[in-house]
Amino acid sequence: MLQGCQKKSPIVEVSTGEHHTTASPIVEVSIGMHHTTASPNVMLSTNGLTYCSALAVLYGMESDTGVYQNRTLIHLVGGNIEQGLFGDSTDATGLIERLTSEVSENPYTKVILVFGVDSSNYFSRTVLGQRKTGQEECRPLLRLLDKAREIDMGKSGSLKVTPTGQADLGKGECFSKDAIAKLIESVGE
DSSP states (O other), rough: OOOOOSSSSOEEEEEEESOOEEEOOEEETTTTTTEEEOHHHOEEEEEOOOOOOEEEEEEEEOOOOEEEEEEEEEGGGOOSSSSSSSSSOOOOHHHHHHHHHHHHHSSSEEEEEEEETTTOOOHHHHHHHHBBBBTTTHHHHHHHHHSSSSSEEEEEEEEEETOOOOOOOTTTTOHHHHHHHHHHTTTOO
C-alpha cells in the first residue's frame, strides 16, 4: 500500500522510569554506511543527501505498540546500489536482497526511500530502475518496493526514522501516493 510521508515526525519519548521520560536516542548513519537496530526506542537518522539516497526498511511491527522490531537505514552514495557503500563491500545489492526476503516474510512492513535534495525526476527513476550487473532482469529496489506493505518516498537533504516508522524529512518534500505510483510506473518507460 502506498503511503505519504509526514513533513515532520512527532517527538518520540520513551519511559525510563516511573515518572519521567527522555527523548529517543538517535543513531546517525554516515554517508556510505548502514545501521540496523532492534532497539524499541532508537531513531535512525542520516543527512547530507544531495545526490545520495536514503533507504529505510522496517519490518516486524508489534501490533500493540506500533514499533517495528527491525529497522535498517542505508545511506547510498549517489543512490548507487552496487557501489553505494564504503568499507569491505561497496555493493548494497546483497543487503537489499536480504531485506527484501525479510519483508516478504513479514505482514507489517514499510520501506522509506528518500532521494537527495538535488535529485531530478530522471535521477529518481534511474535510482529505482538500477539493475544488478549480470542480472538484467533483477531490479533490487523495485523488487523491495513490490514486497513492502507501505511505501513512503520523498526528496530531502536528510531523513530521520522513528521506531514507529514515521519519516521526518526536515525541510524536504514528501511524495503523495499518486506521485509514488507514477514514479514507480515510469521506471519501465
